[in-house]
Amino acid sequence: MKNTKKISRTSAAVYIILTLFFLLAPIFFKSRTWLNSFxxxxxxxxxxxxxxxxxxxxxxxxxxSAFIGVGAYTAGILGKELGLSIFLSIPLxxxxxxxxxxxxxxxxxxxxxxxxxxxxxxxxxAIIQFISAMKITGGAIGLQxxxxxxxxxxxxxxxxxxxxxxxxxxxxxxxxxYYFFLLITLLCMVILYRFEHxxxxxxxxxxxxxxxxxxxxxxxERFYRQMSVGIGTFCAGIIGxxxxxxxxxxxxxxxxxxxxxxxxxxxxxxxxxxxxxPIIGAILLELINQIPSxxxxxxxxxxxxxxxxxxxxxxxxxxxxxxxxxxVALLIVAYIFPGGLVSIPSLIRESSKRRKERKAVVLAExxxxxxx
Amino acid sequence: xxxxxKNLTKRFGGLTVMNNINLTLNKGEILGLIGPxxxxxxxxxxxxxxxxxxxxxxxxxxxxxxxxxxxxRVAALGIGRTFQLNPLFGEFTVFENxxxxxxxxxxxxxxxxxFNTKKYRENEKKVVESTEHILELLGLSHxxxxxxxxxxxxxxxxxxxxxxxxxxxxxxxxxEPLGGMNPEEIIFSIEVISKLQDSGMTVLIVEHNMQILxxxxxxxxxxxxxxxxxGTPAEVRNDETVxxxxxxxxAV
Ligand SMILES: Nc1ncnc2c1ncn2[C@@H]1O[C@H](COP(=O)(O)OP(=O)(O)O)[C@@H](O)[C@H]1O
Ligand SMILES: [Mg+2]
Numbered sequence: 001m002k003n004t005k006k007i008s009r010t011s012a013a014v015y016i017i018l019t020l021f022f023l024l025a026p027i028f029f030k031s032r033t034w035l036n037s038f039x040x041x042x043x044x045x046x047x048x049x050x051x052x053x054x055x056x057x058x059x060x061x062x063x064x065s066a067f068i069g070v071g072a073y074t075a076g077i078l079g080k081e082l083g084l085s086i087f088l089s090i091p092l093x094x095x096x097x098x099x100x101x102x103x104x105x106x107x108x109x110x111x112x113x114x115x116x117x118x119x120x121x122x123x124x125x126a127i128i129q130f131i132s133a134m135k136i137t138g139g140a141i142g143l144q145x146x147x148x149x150x151x152x153x154x155x156x157x158x159x160x161x162x163x164x165x166x167x168x169x170x171x172x173x174x175x176x177x178y179y180f181f182l183l184i185t186l187l188c189m190v191i192l193y194r195f196e197h198x199x200x201x202x203x204x205x206x207x208x209x210x211x212x213x214x215x216x217x218x219x220x221e222r223f224y225r226q227m228s229v230g231i232g233t234f235c236a237g238i239i240g241x242x243x244x245x246x247x248x249x250x251x252x253x254x255x256x257x258x259x260x261x262x263x264x265x266x267x268x269x270x271x272x273x274x275x276x277x278p279i280i281g282a283i284l285l286e287l288i289n290q291i292p293s294x295x296x297x298x299x300x301x302x303x304x305x306x307x308x309x310x311x312x313x314x315x316x317x318x319x320x321x322x323x324x325x326x327x328v329a330l331l332i333v334a335y336i337f338p339g340g341l342v343s344i345p346s347l348i349r350e351s352s353k354r355r356k357e358r359k360a361v362v363l364a365e366x367x368x369x370x371x372x
Numbered sequence: 373x374x375x376x377x378k379n380l381t382k383r384f385g386g387l388t389v390m391n392n393i394n395l396t397l398n399k400g401e402i403l404g405l406i407g408p409x410x411x412x413x414x415x416x417x418x419x420x421x422x423x424x425x426x427x428x429x430x431x432x433x434x435x436x437x438x439x440x441x442x443x444x445r446v447a448a449l450g451i452g453r454t455f456q457l458n459p460l461f462g463e464f465t466v467f468e469n470x471x472x473x474x475x476x477x478x479x480x481x482x483x484x485x486x487f488n489t490k491k492y493r494e495n496e497k498k499v500v501e502s503t504e505h506i507l508e509l510l511g512l513s514h515x516x517x518x519x520x521x522x523x524x525x526x527x528x529x530x531x532x533x534x535x536x537x538x539x540x541x542x543x544x545x546x547x548e549p550l551g552g553m554n555p556e557e558i559i560f561s562i563e564v565i566s567k568l569q570d571s572g573m574t575v576l577i578v579e580h581n582m583q584i585l586x587x588x589x590x591x592x593x594x595x596x597x598x599x600x601x602x603g604t605p606a607e608v609r610n611d612e613t614v615x616x617x618x619x620x621x622x623a624v
Contacts, residue, residue, distance in 0.1 A: 199485045199492075206472045210459045215443035216421065216452070217539050218476040227482070 010345060011276045018283070022182055026175045033297035035178045037290040039246055042185040043068070043239050044286040047259075048266045048278040050235035053192050054228050055272070056201060058208030059116040061229075062260050063104075063124030064236055069255025070127060071097040071237025073137055076146040076244040081136065086152045090184075090241040097237025098230050100127070105229035109222040112211075124257050132252045142251035149245035150177045177246055184242045188235040189279075195231055196275055204228055265326055269333050271340020280342050285326065292319040373435075374399045374543055374574045375420070380429035382415055382597075389415050390597045392429070397543070402565070402575045404588035404605070408617065412597040413578040414456050417545050421453050422446045433543070448476055452541030454532040456548050456578075462521030466512055466531055467503060469520050473538035474499040503538065510534040510564060526557040533564070543574045550581045562587055585609070 025038060051064045075093030078084045084092070104123050111119055132140045150173030157166055166172075171179075195201055203224055207214045211221055244250055263282075270281020295312035298304065337343050375397040382390035389412045397403050405413050418424040420431055422443040431439045433449060441449075461469050478499065484492040507513045510530045515523060520531060529549060536544055549565070550558050558581065566587060569575055577584055585591065585605040593601040593614050601607075601614045608614055 194486060198488065199480075199496075200482065202472065203475065206461050206464070209461045209463055212423070212443075212455070213459050213461065213535070215423075216447055216455075217473040217535060218444050218447035220442075220444045 011274075014276060014280075018279070019186070026171075026178055031297065032174050033294060035174055037287070037294055039178065039181050039243070040290060041283055041286045042181050043243050044263065044266060044282040045279050046185055046188045046235055046239040048263045048270070048282040049189065049192050049275070050232040050239075051260070051263050052267050052272065052275075052278050053195060053201075053235075054232035055267075056196065056208065057204040057225050057228055058211075059108075059112065059225070060120075060264065061124075061232075062117055062121035062257060062264075063127065064232070064263060065255045065257065065259035066124035066127040067097045067101055067233045067236040068240035068243075068259075069131060069250075069252065070100055071240030072244040072250050072255070073131055073143060073240075074237070075241030076143045076250055077136055079147040079245060080143070080145060083147075086147065086149055086245045090238060090245065093241025093244070094234050094238035097240065098234040101229050101233025101236075102226060105226055105233075106222075109225040109229075121257060124260060128252050128256055131255075137252075138250075140252060142249055143244075144249050146244050146248045146250065148173075148177075148248050149180060149242070150174060152245070153177060153180055181242055181246060184238060188239060191231065192235060193275055195228075200224070200227065265330065269326075269329055269341060271337075271342040273339055274342065277340045277342045281340065284341070285329075289322060292316045373397070374433065375576070376432045377420070378430040378432070380416075380419060380431065381427050382412070382419060382424065383427045388597055390419065390426070393594070393597075393599060395592055395599075397574060397576055399574055400569070400572065401589040402569055402577065402587055404584055404591040405576060405578045405594070406580070406591060406608075407594040407600075410596075411594045413594065414547055415597075416594075417453060417547055417576075417578065420446070420545065421451060447539055447541075450540070450542040451545065452536035452539040452543070453545040454529075454536050454547055454549060456551070458528055458532045460520040460528060460531060460535075463519065465517050465519055466507065466523065466527075466534075467516040469531055470503045470506055470534050470538050471499055473535040474502060475539075477540045506534050506537055509537075509567065511560060526553045529553060530557075530561065530564075533561075537568065541573065543576065544568065546575065546577045546579075548578055548580060550579055550584065558583060 022038065026035065029035065029038070047064060047068055051061060054061045054064070071093040073093075074096040075086075075089040078089040078092055079086065108116060108119055108123075131137045137143055153176040154163075154166075154173045157163055166176075203214075203219055207219060207221060207224055215221060240255075262285075266281035266285050267278040268281070269285060270279065271277025292312075292315050295315055299309040299312040333340060337347060339346075373396050375395070377393055377395045380390055380393040380395070381388070393416065395403075395405075395416075405416065407413055415424065419426050420433075420438075422438070422441045422445065425440045429439075430437060433446075433451065436449070438446060438449065447453075461472060464472060478495040480492045480495045483489075484495075504513070507516050510533060512527060512530055512534060515527060520528065523531065529552065533546065533549060536546075546565070550561055553561065562583065565575060565577070577588070585608065588605050591601070591603060591605055591608045592599065593608065595617050600617060601611050603611070
């Protein structure tokens with residue numbers, strides 16, 4: 001049975017390595033630019049994985065970034081206007097995204113294929129337009145002066161002993177925020193992983209294969225679709241809310257449909273078939289997306305060679321081609337590794353097995369020749 | 373009486389495909405629903421299981437009005453079904469298909485499932501046992517790890533029945549279960565259906581293959597949405613109208 005199958009050793013190793021890498025990253029990457037890039041990766045990882053949770057039942061939501069935005073704006077506004085602590089505003093942001101997800105998801109739960117796509121697409125666009133039109137959100141200019149997470153977190157370690165302890169570990173506000181972000185990310189991953197690998201995820205897969213058969217064995221389509229939408233938009237909301245307090249400014253552009261398209265791209269290139277696919281896709285592609293800004297930041301440092309600056313300018317100029325290159329990457333994946341990037345190890349394993357078999361055949365034939 | 377329809381009528385636009393059908397099904401019997409292609413047999417199944425809603429008329433199951441109930445609710449009341457075109461969870465193995473069909477029984481709440489509670493784990497053990505039992509009964513044990521989409525046609529048909537049986541129905545609706553099967557598979561399937569009846573299930577079968585008549589306690593014949601005959605299998609074989617409309621004048 002799929003849901004009780006033990007997690008494969010390779011994926012377990014990858015999960016552990018990734019977690020360790022991001023846990024230790026602040027030791028090796030001290031600059032804020034790097035940590036910012038990692039945080040963008042976290043947003044993409046949670047965004048992509050939670051989008052895939054919704055897609056498990058067979059429907060792809062094009063409104064997902066808008067729900068990240070709803071979480072972000074709700075938390076931002078609650079923190080800024082009502083002065084709520086981040087420990088309240090972040091969960092409330094997540095709940096707001098989930099609530100909106102469930103309300104809009106209700107009529108959509110019966111739609112399939114292009115109807116669901118177009119419906120969710122326009123719903124997403126509508127949400128962003130509402131955000132841009134409102135006054136309390138700062139409109140098209142964006143929301144500024146959101147209470148910073150770094151202040152809230154350092155505030156937790158008052159007193160000389162605690163702050164001395166932080167100093168000793170080299171943990172400033174930036175690092176604390178980074179770790180808080182990592183914690184939320186891991187939390188979402190655990191929630192979503194459990195969801196998919198329980199019988200619920202399995203029921204959703206059944207639904208995606210044949211809604212009519214699913215109904216005939218007693219599966220309530222709307223209930224299960226709503227459950228995946230609820231949990232998916234909750235995670236989208238919580239990561240958006242966390243981001244709001246990390247960056248302290250928000251702009252509606254950050255949550256437009258274009259962003260959802262990127263999330264879908266990460267998922268397809270990484271591999272849609274299993275949990276780890278979108279994680280790998282999001283990390284790799286978001287990292288590539290971050291290269292220009294990382295290079296620019298690095299070339300601003302003193303003592304950087306002229307060649308490096310020229311190189312960084314060159315990359316920056318050509319970053320406009322990223323969408324094109326990503327489309328090419330998708331084509332390559334579709335033709336060569338239909339299971340996504342994560343299917344490469346198993347493809348390699350298979351081809352080496354086949355090579356060995358062929359060698360064995362050749363040897364056997366050679367032996368016969370000798371005998372003759 | 374387990375199932376009863378009263379003046380069941382279904383129109384698609386101007387086309388009446390089911391006209392005032394009063395069908396009753398007694399507990400424990402096997403009723404054959406037969407009729408030429410396009411007579412409205414599959415439509416009847418879809419009306420009873422809530423896939424379609426009737427234009428007029430009522431459907432009672434065990435004395436309860438189930439007209440216009442949603443398909444998953446109908447399933448929960450104990451009506452299991454197969455489909456004529458036999459869709460399956462193609463990407464699941466045979467075993468997984470039948471496990472999935474234990475969605476209703478034994479019941480685990482979503483909370484039990486998500487948190488993998490003791491109750492859920494015990495239920496899952498029961499599901500595995502029951503699945504193995506059903507696969508044995510349907511002769512599918514030796515292909516249980518095959519993907520459903522890779523099975524030969526006859527096995528796919530049997531898997532459809534296995535899935536319906538796994539919902540622990542009191543009433544089982546089979547839409548052309550013998551369609552496309554070879555003679556051995558037909559004999560085996562007839563045996564299985566008779567075993568299901570022995571275990572207490574009431575069965576309504578739509579079938580073209582006349583071998584099914586031997587299995588039926590009663591037969592209900594429709595043509596163009598109208599009832600044209602109701603009686604025992606022996607009577608059907610001798611009825612002039614039935615022979616005329618259905619068998620094209622050739623006695624069987
Ligand atoms: N969804 C539908 N829309 C319009 N006509 C339909 C629909 N479903 C079935 N029909 C028509 O109803 C009639 C009965 O079909 P059906 O119940 O499938 O017959 P049977 O199963 O007895 O072969 C046919 O004429 C068919 O074309
Ligand atoms: Mg039919």
